[in-house]
Amino acid sequence: MPELPDLTVVAEELGRRATGRVVRDASAPTPILVRATPTELEQLQGLTLGAARRRGKFILLPFERDSVEIRVLAVNPMLAGRFWLIPDGSAKVRARTGLRLRFADGGELRYVDREMLGKLYLVAPDELDRIPGWNEMGPDADDPTLTLDAFRQRIRRHPGELKPLLRNPKFVAGIGNAYSDEILWTARLAPFRKRSTLEPDDIDRLYAAMRSVLGDAVGRLRELVPPDIQEQHREFLKVHLRGGEPCPRCGRELRQLGGSEATTFCRTCQPPF
Numbered sequence: 001m002p003e004l005p006d007l008t009v010v011a012e013e014l015g016r017r018a019t020g021r022v023v024r025d026a027s028a029p030t031p032i033l034v035r036a037t038p039t040e041l042e043q044l045q046g047l048t049l050g051a052a053r054r055r056g057k058f059i060l061l062p063f064e065r066d067s068v069e070i071r072v073l074a075v076n077p078m079l080a081g082r083f084w085l086i087p088d089g090s091a092k093v094r095a096r097t098g099l100r101l102r103f104a105d106g107g108e109l110r111y112v113d114r115e116m117l118g119k120l121y122l123v124a125p126d127e128l129d130r131i132p133g134w135n136e137m138g139p140d141a142d143d144p145t146l147t148l149d150a151f152r153q154r155i156r157r158h159p160g161e162l163k164p165l166l167r168n169p170k171f172v173a174g175i176g177n178a179y180s181d182e183i184l185w186t187a188r189l190a191p192f193r194k195r196s197t198l199e200p201d202d203i204d205r206l207y208a209a210m211r212s213v214l215g216d217a218v219g220r221l222r223e224l225v226p227p228d229i230q231e232q233h234r235e236f237l238k239v240h241l242r243g244g245e246p247c248p249r250c251g252r253e254l255r256q257l258g259g260s261e262a263t264t265f266c267r268t269c270q271p272p273f
């Protein structure tokens with residue numbers, strides 16, 4: 001599942017390579033993924049793609065006329081959605097292609113979703129709050145205004161176990177299953193520990209780990225991902241899905257629970273309380 005670091009780097013690369021390109025036409029080969037009518041897609045014709053940006057687990061693609069945003073495509077790729085930037089639009093269209101944006105220069109941006117779980121919303125710039133959950137979204141986990149002090153205040157209002165807490169977009173936006181494991185291991189906090197058991201220095205360590213893990217991952221992904229934005233890189237993660245391997249810090253075998261939504265942790269470095 002793409003998370004904040006993955007989507008940050010995809011947005012940056014789209015910004016570099018797709019900004020300023022004019023839409024020749026837009027279509028939805030797999031219409032079920034796109035919350036827009038064919039007429040609404042037709043209206044993108046002739047508009048210019050603005051700079052892509054990220055919010056939470058959404059990629060936002062603005063469409064502009066005379067540098068004014070007219071429409072915004074908000075894409076939540078969920079489990080398996082991927083963007084493809086294709087230099088030659090004649091390339092074969094893959095199954096489960098949710099959207100094709102053909103540019104006047106012959107290139108193309110496509111959204112392909114193997115699991116068909118992603119959601120694409122085409123809205124006016126002032127209508128983003130119509131997207132389910134948009135208004136309730138907390139600050140991005142890397143938002144500069146989310147200071148340690150603001151984090152301490154926010155976490156007080158969110159009870160429960162630490163792993164679901166980190167993944168809750170109402171608390172902080174952009175963290176999923178993989179990076180929550182990495183953050184908790186770095187902070188030396190057990191995923192099943194309750195927020196109410198945390199001491200002030202635990203909370204401070206959790207905040208520091210969140211910022212450093214996400215920041216380091218963005219740095220690594222900037223080297224690994226471009227130009228192939230459809231590829232997801234996780235090979236540098238220290239613990240997530242490495243159950244049975246030695247903990248990189250203490251050497252004890254990492255524990256892993258659950259299937260596709262697995263949680264990986266170290267019972268020595270991340271004591272239950």
Ligand SMILES: [Zn+2]
Binds near residue numbers: 248250267268270
């Ligand atoms: Zn360990």
